[in-house]
Amino acid sequence: MKQQDFWTWADKEAEKSATSRGGGRLFLSELPTDLGLSLPEIQKLHEALQERLGNVDLVLTDNRRRMVSAKHRRKRFRLRVHHMFVGCSDAVVDALANLASGKNQEDDGSRQRLKDYIANHRDSISYDVDPEKLEAQGEHHDLQAMLDKWRAEMKLEVLQDVVITWGRYGKGSRTIRFGSYDFDRKLIRMHPALDQSWVPDFFVEFIVYHELLHALFPPKKKSSRRIVHPPEFREMEEMFPRYEEAMIWERRNLSRFLES
Ligand SMILES: [Zn+2]
Known part of the structure; x- marks a missing residue:
């Protein structure tokens, strides 16, 4: 699979560059797998920022609402930057660095330069x-059938254009996110680990149902905290016909996912 290859490779390279240069780290895990970004270009941006700012932890994002944000803590910058900045000119890197360091924000036109860049690339x-890249039919479980079933059940307009796919395998982790x-x-x-013969259909379906509820109940902000599962979400989640069974099954089998 092409996508997985890219990620395995990207993660390894990112780790290497972080350790060999003794600088900041590069975080790519928020990016979808199918962007086709070039790692050398990503590293070029990271290095260019570090030349200007010293240690920079760079998080590339795919967030369409927030394109740039920066924090400075203990001689270290943490920049969250939309992937549209990969391949940008030196002048734009200068503007990013100026904004992060808080230098001449108003006067030197950095802010305007970034605004223009964003407007031109948005x-x-x-x-x-890309429908071609969706893979809903697994070896053991058919996600499309589950999604269609729940969409038919709920008959809600907002759910009509939701699509579904099996994701990629991430790096070994002590936690697992099913969806x-x-x-x-x-x-x-x-999560592709769900596509195994010992994982019952109703459990996979429960996860599909849970994710579908996210489309119905977007996260809420409550005094700077983000509530991802508000009470009305939980209430509806419990209405899944085999909810209790799903909870028990998850508790009993979670370790099996982490071992494999
Ligand atoms: Zn959730």
């Missing part, structure tokens, strides 16, 4: 899902 970034919902793409991604 349209070229597509949040459309996620991408608001910008209206896309449910399911």
Whole structure:
């Protein structure tokens, strides 16, 4: 699989560059797998920022609402930057660095330069899902059938263009996230570890149902805290016909996912 290869490779390279240069780290895990970004270009941006700012932890994002944000803590910058900045000119890197360091924000036109850059690149970034890249039919579980069933059941307009796919295998981890919902793409991604014969259909279906509820109840902000599962979400989640059974099954089998 091409996508997985990219990620394995990207993660390894990112770790290497972080340790060999003794500088900041590069975080790519928030990016969808199918962007086709070039790692050398990503590293070039990271290095250019470090030349200007010293140690920079760079998080590349796919967030369409917040394009740039920066924090400075203990001689270290943490920049969250939209991936549209990969491949940008030196002048734009200067503007990013000026903004991060808080230098001459108003006077030197950095802010305006970034605004212009964003305005010029926003349209070229597509949040459309390429149907060719969706893979809903697993070896053991058919995600499309589950999604269609619940959509028919709920009959809600907002759910009609939600799409679903099996996700990629991430790096070894002590936690597992069975599913996620991408608001910008209206896309449910399911963890491929669920596609095994010993994982019962009703459990996979429960996760699909849970992710579908995210489309219904977007996260709420409550005094700077983000509430991802508000009470009305939980209430509806419990209405899943085999909810109790799903909870018990998860508790009993979670370790099996982490071992494999
Ligand atoms: Zn959730």
